[in-house]
Amino acid sequence: MAGKVYFRILHVAVFILFVVGVSGLCTQHWFEHGTRCYKTDNITRTWNDGAAYCDGLGGELLVIETLEENEFIHGLLKNQSKEWAWLGCSDISTEGQWVCYKDAASGLPLKNWATDQPNNAHGTDHCLAIHSKDGKWSDSNCDVQFVYTVCETTSVQRKGEVVTASSSATPISCYTLGSDGRLRV
Numbered sequence: 001m002a003g004k005v006y007f008r009i010l011h012v013a014v015f016i017l018f019v020v021g022v023s024g025l026c027t028q029h030w031f032e033h034g035t036r037c038y039k040t041d042n043i044t045r046t047w048n049d050g051a052a053y054c055d056g057l058g059g060e061l062l063v064i065e066t067l068e069e070n071e072f073i074h075g076l077l078k079n080q081s082k083e084w085a086w087l088g089c090s091d092i093s094t095e096g097q098w099v100c101y102k103d104a105a106s107g108l109p110l111k112n113w114a115t116d117q118p119n120n121a122h123g124t125d126h127c128l129a130i131h132s133k134d135g136k137w138s139d140s141n142c143d144v145q146f147v148y149t150v151c152e153t154t155s156v157q158r159k160g161e162v163v164t165a166s167s168s169a170t171p172i173s174c175y176t177l178g179s180d181g182r183l184r185v
């Protein structure tokens with residue numbers, strides 16, 4: 001009896017380790033932050049080429065939705081000595097109406113413009129970019145050649161893959177915690 005309970009508790013411990021381990025999973029060479037995975041490389045691209053590159057990796061060009069995410073990316077760019085990176089938003093269809101991958105209907109999920117931006121310089125600044133000096137954003141010409149790419153994907157899909165591969169842990173779901181905090185078997 002005691003041995004059986006011990007065995008089950010061990011199972012639960014293994015399950016907890018399993019959940020903790022899996023919840024932090026991004027494919028190798030992707031940076032993890034929150035529930036997302038981020039990928040950079042050392043090649044500068046136009047905005048369209050960057051978008052196609054990320055699409056090919058099963059992700060999207062980075063869209064920053066919170067100041068907290070902005071600070072993470074700001075740090076990432078600084079660490080990698082990258083001056084500019086594209087964000088997956090543009091106003092190329094209608095001047096002044098910004099559209100992002102994840103939130104096409106309602107404009108920018110966050111606004112973090114640098115001073116005097118957006119200025120639609122020369123009438124051709126239609127793609128969004130973040131600068132590593134202060135983490136602020138500018139509209140930029142979509143075809144400039146000095147901007148780096150950051151791709152983003154959720155880690156949820158990747159979690160699912162691993163859960164399927166290790167399904168032997170699933171019987172644990174019938175264990176609950178009692179009101180006294182003890183495991184109820």
Ligand SMILES: *[C@@H]1O[C@H](CO)[C@@H](O)[C@H](O)[C@H]1NC(C)=O
Pocket residue numbers: 040041042
């Ligand atoms: C990019 O360049 C930096 C500095 O030269 C290097 O440390 C890093 O490994 C490179 N990253 C990739 C993905 O090639």
Ligand SMILES: *[C@@H]1O[C@H](CO)[C@@H](O)[C@H](O)[C@H]1NC(C)=O
Pocket residue numbers: 072073075076079
């Ligand atoms: C940047 O480098 C610092 C110092 O090594 C590190 O603490 C931080 O986690 C790094 N940030 C990112 C986003 O990689």
Ligand SMILES: [Ca+2]
Pocket residue numbers: 091092095096120124125126127139
């Ligand atoms: Ca514009």
Ligand SMILES: [Ca+2]
Pocket residue numbers: 117118119120121125138139140
């Ligand atoms: Ca501009």
